[in-house]
Amino acid sequence: MDTYTLLRHFADSWALAAMTAFYVGAILWVFRPGSRKSHDEAATLPFRYDSTPMAPGATETTDQSPKGKA
Template sequence: MTDTYSLLRLFADSWMLLAMSAFFLGACLWAFRPGARAVHDEAAMAIFRDSPTPADGDDQPRDPT
């Protein structure tokens, strides 16, 4: 009869490795799916959503002197 440690190690070395690999592959495929580009672009620009846009000519740095 095997002890608990050996049984859990056997499970981790075989089925859990397979399950974690399948989850990782699924997460990569989900992130790089063709329809995700718009979602990723919107998330990338979310920090700029509430910032004011500069008026015409105000985008140049001002001379501090």
Template sequence: METYTAMRHFADSWGLLAMAIFFVAAAIFAFRPGSRKSADDAARIPFKED
């Protein structure tokens, strides 16, 4: 039971912080100024063979 309590405490504090940092980093990566061309190219991939 002690392991469960320790893991739950970790998930409630540091795990949440790690997920929040990952989310912010992913959002910054997706909305950076130079990513628009890459996103547009990736969006057109399914239609290249048509």
């Protein structure tokens, strides 16, 4: 049996089964019962340090100068 036929047989059987098992495992991991808290935290991560909304027409500025020098 040459290498191509051996690899083709492996890809058609065991590799397909492994990819299917990985896919089912990933879906089960995402929808497991205790994952709601971590998904909610990840969903609100960009807004973690926002305390109040920015005023209309205001621009966000950051002070990059060292303290006491400018």
